[in-house]
Amino acid sequence: MTGAEMETQMFEGKDNTMTVDEALRTRRSVRGYTDQQVPEATMREIFEVAQTTPSNCNIQPWIPHVVSGAALERLGQRMVEAAKQGVPPDPDFFAARKFTGTYRDRQIDAAVQLYGAMGIDRNDRPRRDWAYRRNLEFFGAPHAVFIFMHSDFEAREAVDLGMYAQSLMLAMTARGIASCAQGALGLYCGITREELGLDDSHRLIFGISFGYEDTTYHANQARVGRATLGESVVFHD
C-alpha cells in the first residue's frame, strides 16, 4: 500500500472515538475473556491501522499470525500439555531472568496485585502453576496474535515489533477490545511453529491474547501502577 493510500484509509472516519491519551490510559492487561469473537471487519481494521507503526528504514519486520477457533484450541492444548508434563520451554528469545533491586520490587508488586485479585497465596505452588498455565490457554480469549520476525533480525528489529504490539493493543482498546501481551506465548516456539506450519526462519518474540473482557473474572480486578515521572524521566537542559 502506498503512503497516500494509507492516509486515505486512516481518515475514512473509522468507528472509534478515543483520543490517543484515552487509549493509553484505558489499556491494561486483561486475563479473563468471554468467548465472543471479534468481528472480521473489526479485526481487519485493527491490523490495518497497526500497519502504520514506524520501523527502522520502514522495513516493517513484524510477521503477525492471528490464530482463532480450532487452531487456537489445538495450540493451547498442546502447550498446556507440554507444561503439565514438564517439557522444557524452547523460547527463541526470552531466557528466564532474575530481576534485582527496583525491577524486582516492581515485579513482586505486579505479582502481588494479580495473585491477590485471584485469591492465590504466594506459597500456594499448585494454584500459582495453574495461574501460569492459563497463559498458555490464552486466558480464555478467542484470538491470539503471535508476532514473529525473520531469524536474521536482532534487538533493533525487536524494538519495531514492540512498537507494533503497542499499536495493535491501542487500536484494540479504542474499539473496546481487551488484550494481554504475553512473553509466555513465546515459550513453546517449536510447538507453535509446528502448529502454524512455519520453519525456523520465523523467530517468535511474544504473543497477544485478545477478545472481549469478562468483567466478572477475578484476575481482571488487578491493577498495577507506574513509577512517577520523577523516578523515570531525566530531562536535560
Ligand SMILES: Cc1cc2nc3c(=O)[nH]c(=O)nc-3n(C[C@H](O)[C@H](O)[C@H](O)COP(=O)(O)O)c2cc1C
Ligand atoms: C512483552 C510483554 C510480555 C508480557 N508477558 C506477560 C505474560 O507472559 N503473562 C502475563 O500475564 N502478562 C504479561 N505481560 C503483561 C505485563 O505483566 C503488564 O503489561 C504489566 O504488568 C503492566 O500492567 P498493564 O498491562 O495492566 O498496564 C507482558 C507484557 C509485555 C509488554
